[in-house]
Each structure stands twice: as structure tokens, then as C-alpha cells.
Amino acid sequence: MLRLLLLVGSMAAALAGRSPHADFIDQLVASAPSARYSNNIIEDALLDVPGLVAKYGYPIESHEVTTSDGYILTMHRIPHGRDQNNRPDPNKPVVFLMHGMLSSSADYLVLGPGNALGYVLAEEGYDVWLGNARGNFYSRRHTNLNPDSWMNPAFWRFSWDEIGNHDLPAFLDYIERHTGQKKLHYIGHSQGGTSFLVLNSLRPEYNAKFISFHGMAPAAFFKHNTHMITSLAPHIDLIEPAAFAIGRAEVFGNREFIEWFNMNMCAESSIFAPVCSAIWVSTTSDYFNTTMIPLFLGHSPAGSSIRQLSHYAQSINHHTFRRFDHNPVTNLITYGRRTPPDYDLSKVTAPAYIHYAVNDLMTNFRDVEILIEKLPNVKVAHLVDSPVFDHLDFVWGSGVKARLYDKMIGLMKEAERNAL
Template sequence: MCQLVSIEWFHGFDMIKWFLVLVCVSAVAARRSPNADYIDELESTRQGRYSSDILEDARLDVPGLLAKYGYPYEVHNVITEDGYILEMHRIPHGRDRNNRPNPNKPIVFLMHGLLSSSADFLVLGPGNALGYLLAEAGYDVWLGNARGNFYSRRHRRLNPDSIINQNFWKFSWDEIGYYDIAAFVDYILQRTKQSKLHYVGHSQGGTTFLVLNSLRPEYNKKFKSFQGLAPAAIFTNNDHLVFSALAPFENIIETTAFSMGIGEIFGNREFITWFATNFCHEGSIFHPLCGYAMTIVTASENFNQTMLPLFLGHAPAGASIRQVAHYGQCIRFNAFRRYNFNLLTNLAVYGRRTPPEYDLSKITVPAYIHYGLRDREVNYKDLHILAKKLGNTVGIFRIPRETFNHYDFIWSSKAKTEFYDFLIRKIREADRMH
């Protein structure tokens, strides 16, 4: 199954200010999910404990998942101003409801968090995952993939696999916001002939929205609403022990990694695969510890461990070391500011010794901030600080369950009833304001 191809060229534009776009054909069977090989080993080790549907979904990439469940889909490639080739997935309409093409459907753009991909919004399956629910609710759904993840690991000139030249990986979420999100938004609006869209960003997906609209405030007019699912920006109240322990060493970690020819984090799954298949299978004395570790990582009381192969089939999906280092700088210096290179580079790039903070008051998009009280990655107190700094906060909304946390936004078995239904109501509310 392939998509219709449409190639549109932009002539006469300054390449420094604009980007090239290209839509490519993609076959369903051409690719497997980021960690499909890992799932194969997990299945053989656990001797078919999980249903074949879960294991099949774990191996399929996003187009494969959409095709399997009978949803219309398109694969689009967007080339950014600085040459990164990004893959975007589209669900133009529903399967069971609102299932006819309509060029005037309101648009929702979904952006994943750190180390994730567009699969975040689909792994819970039809009837449960946000991407499917929005399509059934009558929205034209677009799902982005940040540079460096499994789907967007290409560049016009740079090689992501080069050990000698790490330039492909010398980006943080600053570039993702400034270049990638701008390219996605411009492409979607040009393609659909519409003027605005809704933006839903989880964690880093929220960070990149804030980066774009503070650095390029002209983009504010292109959004109907910003639905921030625990957007990561302020860390004044961070109490995550691992984050606090690593943040002081952010510069050393990145420098060391690049000197070793490593620019990517979780691009190579060999150790995790080896450990999981040898020590986490049923019957191993470490099996209870593995289950406990996942519970600790997710901190979710609604995390279905039967779904573990499916989640691990799609995440982690890769990211740059610098993305992590940039968050470390935010924690270390207690400031939401641009990436801190070094004195000389800062002077060359920013014209000052230290990087400037993002001016959140320039963000005038109606902002809806959503949070859980048990979120350890993004403390709810910091989201209240963020909401006060934004230029147009409509409201800050707590998910009622007191134990709702960072991973429940994408992996909770009760995400639909606890949050997604409410989120869709808020998106409809924003629609009525336009």
C-alpha cells in the first residue's frame, strides 16, 4: 500500500529563511519498528507468553500499525532549513466515524517527548490511543517526529552513523523547536490550505513549542491552541534524584560522549536487548526485579505489564546527547534558556557570554496546561510557574487521579477516560473560539 505523491517546489525564497518540502512514497512492509529485533528475542525467551497481536504491533512501524487497523494514512517527508529530513505521519480522517475525506477538517498536530516518536500516540490501539480518538472525533491528525529519532534519522549531507564526524548529532531541542516544528507547521498549513492548527505536545513536545513561539513569535498566529501535556521547561522544583545527580555534569557527559564518537543516545539497543533477554525472562531470579524496575520508571498504577513488549518495540526511539544535556543545563542553572556552548561560541552565536532565556511572554497562543500530581519528570509546581509566564494561559488543568504521572499521558490503560476525553473537549472549546 502506498500513498499519493505530491511534490511542491518553492522558488525565489531565501534558503536561510525558508525550507524545502518533499513528500515521498513509503511501503507498509518496508520497515519494522525501532526495536523489533528486541521483541523477537523477547518473544523467544518468554515462549509466547504474550498474545500475537501485541507482538505483531511491537514489530510494526507507525504506517504498519495504521494499515493493520484499517486507518487511512499518509507518510510525508519535510526538509528543514538546515537540511534534516523529517518524517511525519497523517491520519486524514476516521475509520468508524467521520470517515470521509473533508478538506475543511480542523487540524491537530501531535508532538512526542524525549526519546520517543509518533508511535506514542498510537500504541494503546484503536479506541484508546489519542491519535485514533482524534481522527474518530473529526480531526485531521498529523504526527511529527523530531530530528534524530527512528523516523527522522536522515540529512541532505550529514551521516548519522559517522564515528568521525558527529555534526549530525550536534543539536538540542532548541533546533527541534526553531527548525523542525516550524517546518512541520508550515508544511501542514500549506498542504491543507488552512491558516491555523491545534498543537498537542507531550513533555519535550511542549518544550519545542515554547522554543518556536518565543524565538519566532510570528508563528503564534498559526495556532488555535497549545495543549501542553506536562511541557518540560521550568525545573525550579525538580526533585528527581537522577536528574539532580546528573545535571552538574551535563558538559562533561556531552564532551566525553562526542570524544568517543557517540552523539546519539539509545540508538543502539544491544545491551538492553542482551540484559532483558538473559535476565528479565520468566523463571529468572531477576524477573521480579525487572518488573519492579519498570514500575519505578513509569511510577504508574495503570501500567499494563502485558503491554511491555509493545511499548519497548517503539521506545526508546533515539535522540541526541545534546538534547539531554540541554535539560541538564536547565536544571543546573535553574533557567529555561538557549543552549550553553562555551564563552567564545556563546559570543559568536548569541552576542553575549551566556545564553539568553526564552521570552515566554511572547507566546500568545491560547495555552491549556495539563498535569498530574505524581509527575516526577515535570513537577506540577513548575507548570504553575510556567502558566504564569506565558502570554495567554487559558487554564492549568490537573488530571483528577492523584497518582497520575508523566508516562500515564501516553501509556496508561485508562488514559482515554482519565484524560483524552477531557483533552478533546478542550480542543473543541478552543475551536469554538475561532
């Protein structure tokens, strides 16, 4: 069985597509052929998600889902393990993983077998589904809108409100139809947690579909946030319209934009300078393995809309977790009131397991504790036992399996027993 999986994996890898920033990785290798990065790291940096998973002998599927507002999204699926639990089983428990902002399903795979959460869950006997939010590298299509049109940027007029209200229902309904499983586990990192809160506050009937919700540094409140990126928030009312006007409503979706942003916006005097600094500050924890930098850069950032950033900036400015503030007229049309309503967290009744860290610069632990106090059904509030564990360590940190994932899986299995 294993030999067959490896053979299929090798064939699939040979036919694989390229990662979001494979061209950049090619340039990196060409400019520094004697660098200390291994050939294996470079190969993984060049492969897209299906190729990456297939390379390591795991079964991989890609599923297309169309949302109620016309976005065509891709889910990746690892239906069973490679070394253990390695046979198809329609009764396997299902787990759905949702990435953070500027990321993709690759976040749960780049650490490789034995370490990355997607593989670890497959080996533990789970049917693993990995979502890709609208606008990222794998979900950059629409039934009639063109993401590349700077003349008509309507494709990019969305925030994580739409991801929670449209993308997640499309994913979850598809999984239920495909597997026949009425309930599943949900794991979300950062914005992946935000969108879960949006879904279940706006569409509370979905709460009944979850065995457990595991929020890894879920982003909702920013009262205590002191990250340098918060200095950008007061300018967001100018930044977002300007971005749409110059055809830059998609941010960090391609290497050309990143290079343009670095050249034009990262000067010390620029109001965007904190964003540039924040990218590096968020990747310098004690758990960050610098030898894997090309692998991370090959897959991330995977792209997003400027409005996702804008919506978080509004949360920072107003110290509240509420729907997107368009303008008084559009708000009145959209919400029936001139100001956007708060998300009603009392409606988020799914069993919640919140994982957070004291050294998280993006999602301050005291702000996560505000969320914990507001959620009505928190089963476990797990503060990661480390003074240096940071925001990206939840998905990219070396040793994260022993530090977090093993405990999380134990809680998932306990939740399954309680659900019987």
C-alpha cells in the first residue's frame, strides 16, 4: 500500500503545478547557487499544494466550490494517512482547516510529514479538508468578475465578512454532501478563526455542525495590540480608496506587487513602513527555522484583498468586533442602519477550544481573553506553555507538534467522545 502511494505521489509530483512564488525561488537559487538551503527545501518551495502533498506519498484531491456570490474556490483534501490509517474509510471523522490572512492551505503542509498539521491529522485517522479563501492563489476566480481588471476591481470588494458569510458555508455544505458526515471539527489560524466567528454569529444554524472549534490565535479584538502594524490603522480611510483607484486592491498576491510595494512603500518615511517591519518581526521567534525561509517564501504571501486589512484596521480603530463599515449610505442599504452592527458572539455556541500565546505580537493574549469571556461555550482556553511562541509559530514553528498539535488532537478525540 505504501509503495503504491509513493509511486502515485511521484507521478503526481512530476505533473504538479508551481507554487505562488516559484519564479522568485528560481531567481533566488540562480543568484545564490551555493546557499545553505537544501535541494529538498527548494523543491518544496517550487511545488504547489497538490504537488507538495503528492511528493510525500499522501493521497491528494482538489475540489472546486462556487459560493452564493459567484467566487470559485479550491479545497484540498487528504482523505487518509500514508503510514497509519492509510485506507479509505467513509466513517473517518472530518476536520476542516482554514488559513489566516495572506495565506493558503499550504500553511498546514509546509513543515512536512510528521510536523505539519495536515499530515499529522491524516495519520491520526482524520479526513482532512483544507480551505482556500477567496482571492488567494488557489481561489482567484469568479463566475463573471475578473480579478486582473484594474479598471473594474469589483472582484476585490470583500473582507473576511464575506469569507465567513459566503466561503465557509460553501465549503462546509460541500463537505457534508461529499462525505455524508453531519458534523466535523474546525481548526482556524488567526483570520481562519475570525471567519468562523463571523459565520456562526451571522448564520447560527451552522453551530450544530461542529464537534469542536479550535481557534489558534483567533483575531477579533485589538484593544491591547501594540504591534507596529497598528500605526497604519488610522490611515485606512485614505489607503483603501487609493488602492482601488490605482488598481492595487489585491495585496501581496504576486511577486511583482511585493517588489513594487517594497520599492515604493517601504521607505522609512512611508506610512506603510510599519507593515514592512511587521513582516520581519513576525518571523523572528525562537521557533522559526531560518533554513526553511525559501519554502515559506515560495508559498506565502498567497494574496488577499486590501479590504481584509481595512476591516482589521477598523477593528483596531474602534476597539470592537463588528461588520465592515462602508459609509453611512451603504451601511443603511446593507445593514438597515448608518453604522455597522457588532457580531453577536452570544450566538457562537459551538464547543470552542482557544489556543493563544503571551508573545503573540499580532493577536495580543489579553485581546484573545476578551474573546474568551464573550464566547458562551468555551471548553478549554489553552495558553501555550512558552514565553517566546509567536503568531506564525502556530503554523510554521519548529516543534509545534509537541508544543500544541498533540494536545489539540487529544482535545478533538475527547470532544468526539462527548458528542456520542
